Amino acid sequence: MASLERQFAVGMAGLAGASLLTGAVTRFTGKRERARRYLLHERPDGSLVEVDVHIPPQAQRAVLFDNGMGAPQEYWDWICGALPADMGYVRFNRPGYGLSTPSTQYGLEPHFELLQELRDTYIADLPVVLAGHSLGGYFVAAYAARHPDAVQGVTHVVMIDATEVVSLRHSRRTDVDRWSHQRMLMEQVFAATGLSVFRPAMNAHQQYRPEVNRSYTAFLANPRTWAKAYREYRDAMTYPELTDLDCPLTVVTAENNFGDNTLHAGIQARLAVISDRARHHFVNGSDHESILAVQPHAEEVAELIAGEPPSGPLGPSWQPSTSTKKRPAAEREEELT
Template identity: 45%
Template sequence: MISDQMQMVGRLLGNYQGHGRNRARSGATAYMGEERMPTVRTLSLERKVAIGVAALAVSSWAIGARTRFVGRRRRTAEFSTMPRVDGGVVEVDYRRSPDAEFGVIFCNGLGFPHEQWAWVREHLPESAACVGYNRPGHGLSSPLPEATLEEQFQIVDELRKYYLDGLPVVLVGHSLGGYLAAAYAESRGDAGLSHVVMIDPTVIADLQAIVGKLPHAWARQHLLLESVWAATGLNALRPIGAFHGLYPGEVSSSITEYHALPRTWITAYREYLTASTYPPVERLTVPLHVVTALKGTKAAKHRASQEQLLELSDRSWHHLYEEANHIGILAEQTHAKELAELIVPGSWI
């Protein structure tokens, strides 16, 4: 009897405890279910900044890579190359009609391709056989890291023979190209040369005077930074504003693609350092035009420096452009048309 009663009590207690355990499990399940409810988490400011910077870096790199790819393909399709004896090539953009009466060789400014002459060429007559080229290491031209001044002259010799044989030649240069045009004319005398047009040229004596000083260091740093921007793709996102929108769309895009190449700026850096070792031009036996852009400069000082170049030739003229800057002098159509008139032999006499 007692054992039967004990078994009954045990069953009752077991049922009660089981019910309690079920309730406990049920409560725990409900509580745990509340813990599993989705919560909204916010990113810290540092993480947001890091994600933004990473996204910008990836996107700019991708845009830069695409810009370089498109640029190489466009340049290869649109421009030709002149083979050289050493196995290298020089990128060339030229035209010559059967009735050509004179030739023009354009020498580019530091860090710019031959497309910078687009407007000037546009306003030259059909009687002008035009040759634009990229110096070694620029565009499709083979690199020549230790190019001497005489090696630069040899390229011009080859261009004359290959494209302009038999024509009197006008040498036209901008910035560093202005110096190279005059230096070439000095080294070759007046053999087959008509005249020289220096457009806001680099004055080698002025460049040598700042070596080791802050302006020289800043110029070097600027060129190195441009190569970094090009490598990261930022040059494609931020094209040089001084010419942007002034040239036709295709020309502007081509120059932007050219500037998106890190090698453009590394080569320009080497050219800048080498230029400080060049000898100043002393004397020309052909007529000379010096064109000076005054906007954005210390006008009086810049003008005085450029005026000294008039002493290079007994027949020289100085043309001042107060509303043109160093790059805009070629990029703005109005100025380019006037420059074209200086290039045509006899039109300025």
């Protein structure tokens, strides 16, 4: 019996050691590959921001992407590949994510300054679309609405299954909030022990190109990613409600989310009324992650980013759809016009 117990203990120790080693190797190789593939933008204070910039010579316009909470900049990969040839892009990791230097400054103003700095450095005078997913969707809309002169040169804001901060604030101390807290804490543990390499929290189905999947997995295997995500989650509960946006707005909503889809659609609909030139588009069959991670969904979003922005308000007959009653995209677009 003692021999069996000893063998079990040795086996468990070996598995734990292999998991720790796998996590460390994944983080190391991921960091090295990330440094090889992406630029490091140096800020005036000497800190670094990881960026991926593609502004071709024939570019007539550009899009600036802002990531969701806890997500890397390469999850825009399918969308970037579907953009037209005359449209460049800039995507980046916020401070504390990927190779970007961690910062002790939180809140909206430091982020607005970073967005403006990236525009001035890489986009210059090109017309720009601001596109963000999840918390990044809130960031780009808040930047265009609240930062002085930010809206100049902005042709369109695209909020992709974006965070609605009032609803987020109301969730505090509820079961949803407690679950989110516990999840991010446990993901830090999984990342530190290497377990997240074997079962990533996101991109579990490895739906990007192989090199992007590897980079994504290494990003999630870093405990710092989840510590930063938790700080952003708590900080977002203090952000002001969006009330006015003086430029065209497209709200893109994942139709098949966890929980009550009707409630989710209604929350997203509140975002669409902040602009008097708005549309609300549902991506059939997508959820919060697959709206970018599944290539056909991402290509549908890319068409909205690159296409003509809306020119008028939502029609009075518009009603949000739900996953229980799916309709063709063309039919929904007719309702919006």
